[in-house]
Amino acid sequence: MCRVVDLRQAVLAKNDLCADDLRAELAGRGTVVINLLSSPGSGKTALLEQELLMAGARGVPVAALTADLATENDAVRLARSGAPVKQVLTDGLCHLEAGMLSGHLEGWLPPGTRLLFVENVGNLVCPASYDLGESLRVALASVTEGEDKPLKYPTAFGLANLVLVTKTDIAEAVDFDEALFRRNVQQVNPGVPVLLTSARTGAGAGALLDAALAVADGAAVHTPVMAQQHTHHHDHPHSHSHSHDHSHSAVPQHQS
């Protein structure tokens, strides 16, 4: 007998539950995760090198996990800061998932780590769909990538709690139109903070570290409009309507 059965299961429910578990587990250990998303070559590693060094100088216990399809080059660069660093090779996979991250942290994440920076695979499409248990999601774009980058990759920028512009030292040379970039960011993610940085000149140095520390200390993060839809964690049919007097987002808010 052939029949149609209602399932009503979110496809990413397993990842989202795993991410929630990881967020709670890490919160219990005093650690918050910062998920960094950008296209390849936008300067995630250079920025992170600088932020890890500053954290070290300030005595903030930080660690970094960097994901690439191949090579350990990024880990070698980041390890120069003295912070514990782990390279994850995805063997061609275009994104990290919460379960993968959780597995890589097991037995590695040093106790007492306050901030764990996760440098996602350089890709603005796939990583956007996967909550990694982060408390702060940051989308980066360098000034060379074009002011319309947020419009071309709306979910990556639309779900970010913070947007960072990198390589501002060459903004003039590439005719970067900051106002236009900001307008485009606001179109897909109204109200999200945008910070300007240059790892070369040191402009905006520490901005990411400060934002991450604020979140770790319990500051509220920007909630993207795009994250304000109840699509996740619904593993069974609901007939009641949801109240909207609470925050519930795909990129969850810091709870500690």
Add this chain to the structure above:
Amino acid sequence: MHEMSIAAAVVGQVEAAAGAAGAFAVSSVRLQVGELAGVVPDALRFCFELACTGTVLEGAALDVEPVPARARCEPCAADWDVGMPPDLCCPSCGTAAAELLSGRELQILSVRWEDGPARAADRVPIHEER
């Protein structure tokens, strides 16, 4: 190109549900894909066919139900299609949308399958079977 991971997740969830229900031979899966889900339906169909191979879903069709993205403005008490690229600021007053009403869906709605003979006795026969 994370459609393969998405397809594998869909197949895994349907396999689990079919196994629990004692069903076999899944013939179709209906999937809701929001405009802002970040998934390309054509790529997903291609991956789905591959992911179904050797499972109870072998040969199953994937029916994609697209969901347009809509947002709501609180001051104007109005909804709008956000379009692509999305504009999440109200077209009338320019304030940020209060909420995304739809568009991020990525959900298995329903599955069509053959009930397994092994479990047939466990069920209350439905009308057509009497």
